[in-house]
Amino acid sequence: MGSLDNDLPQALVLGTIHHATDILSALEKQCTVQVITSGTRNEFLADCQSGRYSRVVAIGRSVDSVAFTGRFDAELVAQLPSSVRFICHNGAGYDQVDVHACKARDIVVSNTPNVVNAATADTTMLLMLAALRRMRIPQEALLSGRWADPKANFQLPLGKDPAGLTLGIVGLGGIGAAVARRAAAFDMKVQYHNRRPADETFLKGIGNELVYVSTLKELLATSDVVSVHVPLSDATHHLIGEAEFAQMKPGVVLINTARGPVVDEAALVKALESGQVWSAGLDVFEHEPEVHLGLVANEHTVLLPHIGTATVDTRRKMEAMMLGNVKSALADGVLKTPVPECKDM
Incomplete structure (x- = not known):
């Protein structure tokens, strides 16, 4: 986890980065990154309400993180800090994220198309x-x-x-x-x-x-x-x-x-x-x-047990694209691959 320097833009990464660790390390040198890999949904919601993430602008999330946060549904999106403006999902399919609830809060969502x-x-x-x-x-x-x-x-x-x-x-x-x-x-x-x-x-x-x-x-x-x-x-x-x-x-x-x-x-x-x-x-x-x-x-x-993207090469590309969206969000205020519903935002 990067040092919590309040002068740097902040990002929250939910789930373990298994393959693009070099890209995560480079991102941590450019901004403050909190990485959360375990917990419960109630704990995550409590942390959102406590102010722990009050300076987080972009959230990167893996499909596996649903195990401890649950789906990014309307309830969870409503509890996110007002600072959050971007949610970067690591997957081509993004049904785990309620895009309509995000748009209602002016939060832009990205996914990882093409590389899958x-x-x-x-x-x-x-x-x-x-x-x-x-x-x-x-x-x-x-x-x-x-x-x-x-x-x-x-x-x-x-x-x-x-x-x-x-x-x-x-x-x-x-x-x-x-x-x-x-x-x-x-x-x-x-x-x-x-x-x-x-x-x-x-x-x-x-x-x-x-x-x-x-x-x-x-x-x-x-x-x-x-x-x-x-x-x-x-x-x-x-x-x-x-x-x-x-x-x-x-x-x-x-x-x-x-x-x-x-x-x-x-x-x-x-x-x-x-x-x-x-x-x-x-x-x-x-x-x-x-x-x-x-x-x-x-x-x-x-x-087969949902192995469609389960190759080392593809999973690295997915993680790299998700982290690239986080970096772009913090550095330029835009996402590289917004989902279709958010391309007009």
Whole structure:
């Protein structure tokens, strides 16, 4: 922790910096930094009220810090010192921060877009290929010894080739576009649905084969594989539910590396059990770290514990971008990567 020199601008960093420690050290030489890595929500709120953070201008927070502060909801934002003008979130998705409550207090919020695209897209393809092969069945047969046991009479399930299949991307932002580029290399036909056609910056390098579909219903009805890449909001909560599964092709493959609550897990379990969904690859869950028992029990699922950005390289880039926003906030009074809702502030 940097020395608490009241003549220097002050920042508060919530959560451990694991990889960009050199950047944190450099920041501590330029301003006063308090680093908090443990505690409880009640303790944090009490510290806010006590004046401990009365000179803090910018807060940098990690996703893991939710364990001791809780979500940055309206209650918590209301207790922040009046000096706070910037909240720098370490993650592309920022549903842990109530942006509307922040804007009501003239607090600008930033996230870490773009640097997460490659790792999350790689995880999407990993899940897609595994789900197309129903990889869990042969893997469990090998690990349990059934594959090597003649008496077990294990029958290897046949999967599906990605080539020639139509991939429907729900939400073509940076991650969705990265998935489209990778899927094209597997000779998949790629189409996407947004509320409006994607900006040209997202289409660069994909080619002319990418098709825009104006309605979600049409996308679902014409895709062999559906991959979800929308942020979580009130509008996208249970965006994919019972009605949407009914609109999909029989035997569709579903991939979700966005946010768990975008998909109604109970409806997904029913669709898997009926065969409407042939297999599913999931990195996120509606009530994580809890996972619906129907998903755990179904051998036609491939499940990962939210590892989309879990590479050393990506996590360092994320921490560096978050700390860069903190530095920019203190030095220049602006954030480098404000979230879309705050770009007019």
